[in-house]
Amino acid sequence: MIAELKITPLRYVLAVVDHGGFHAASRYLHRTQPALSMAIRELEGRLGEALFEKGTKATLTPYGSYCLPRFRELINQHDRLSRELQARAAREAGQLDMAVVPSVASRLMPKLLSEFVSRYPGIKVGLHDGNADFVREQVISGQVDIGLSSLWGSDEELQFQPLFHDEVGVVCRDDHPLAGRTSLMWQELQGESLIGNGTSRLLQGTAAESLLEMHDLYISNMISLTATLVAGMGVTTLPRLAFPQEYERLRFIELADPSVSREVGLIRRKGYSLSPAAQAMTDFIIESLGASGIPLQ
């Protein structure tokens, strides 16, 4: 038979000792003195030994003296835990990991993260980037709490919350014949040296699908792709967010017909709720991107 030591009576014992009496302790605890007497007597009954001497003064027995620091220790452990768990629930502490596609990582996350950490100083964020399949995999396996990417088709295991549309356009060097245009139709790309990349599958199922067959070159790595474009070896299609602004010689021209876009949104496991920290990030992202509409300049 193991006695259930409730935390409250232990606190009463500490208070009586610390304040030197039942009355003083009762004032401190906002309880009446008999409440303490009875609770402590109850505790003594459970333990099978008196904690306080019978006399008029509130003096500990040797057994009580032995118990006191142990009570204090248990209470401290309790309070520490309670505080920690409450802090997590209140988003004042915690940890979250998210997986995002590179375009989001480089164009969206810097500003988002800096605002997030200043709003939630206690939360630690882990950011992992990779292509859409990587993001999907990480979310499904539970390696990360949430993902930021686009999803093709519906997924049984995932829940997708759309955030914004990212229009696909053509990227070429500034001396290319099409470079000065603000928009164009897919037919105008006939005969161009078109380079495929990881986002090319966005064209599948659109009027521009036949462009996919024109690929002489397929480059998945973004650095290689841009270097190739800068070298003037061809053009490619990219969502606007994935267009690397930092290259002066590259131009982005909207694809007006057909209008092709990917839908970027939050990805999470279906049927699972989020950790408080991940929920905070989710709410924060929806609030940030939802309010400002299109997130890019």
Place this chain on the structure above:
Amino acid sequence: MIAELKITPLRYVLAVVDHGGFHAASRYLHRTQPALSMAIRELEGRLGEALFEKGTKATLTPYGSYCLPRFRELINQHDRLSRELQARAAREAGQLDMAVVPSVASRLMPKLLSEFVSRYPGIKVGLHDGNADFVREQVISGQVDIGLSSLWGSDEELQFQPLFHDEVGVVCRDDHPLAGRTSLMWQELQGESLIGNGTSRLLQGTAAESLLEMHDLYISNMISLTATLVAGMGVTTLPRLAFPQEYERLRFIELADPSVSREVGLIRRKGYSLSPAAQAMTDFIIESLGASGIPLQ
């Protein structure tokens, strides 16, 4: 505001997880299922975050998964403490120190202790021996829990529980003229070479008091005293318990007139209660010595 996490609802959470559901857990805990539902819901309210998913299955949320091992840890600490304190109260564990005079240490304690440790296998005993003043000092200062000695006069700080009378007699070598006697009167010691020792003050206030003035020699150390007696350099007075039986050539002769004795008993601090272990020892000693009457053979 720090939330008070009661131990019982934490146990409920563990049971639900361990048994894979509220119903299974309720059977295990001998509670009804709504009791668990409500208690856990209450706990979730305190923490400010759900522990279980809302769906039909009893699945932990990520927050719940985070909490679970911490709940388990707190409960383990609680149980360990509860068990330990109860074991002490039940005298199944603990520690006690006692101070005794050398005669008690060598003649009484060996048997007493061996019986005590077999009766209370969990209790550790520390035995410290010294003269009556040492015992008194150790008890008053709280260095030891109890003392076994005789007390002269009443002491404000000490409580004395008499156990038995220890008669004073004369000790001499087997070739001494008095050696064959079974009892004698103090006058018969006139002219003898009387050696004083730590117990000589027992004669104070008795008819034999004048013997104290006859001391040519005073030897406090027992080994030295016996060596001197064995050397035939004189006689001394000792309580029977202090008479060292292991010396073949020494004889103990009762002092019939006046009959002088010391009262040996338990000494403890007045107004303080004993630790469970010390109480066990006290009870044991009273039971052992009280029943058998005179403890010596």
Place this chain on the structure above:
DNA sequence: ACTTATGATAAGTTTTTCTTACCATCAAAC
């Protein structure tokens, strides 16, 4: 479709905890 699980909810009961009111004891103050 029917049965049998699951957990949630509502109302009422039991148990626990606390307060009010009072008592006994002790110590310092008048």
Place this chain on the structure above:
DNA sequence: GTTTGATGGTAAGAAAAACTTATCATAAGT
């Protein structure tokens, strides 16, 4: 020496908490 103001303990009833019974809605198994 009595009085006063502390101390803590006790008893009865009120308030709060925990639990049970009864019932429901929903999902999964047959």
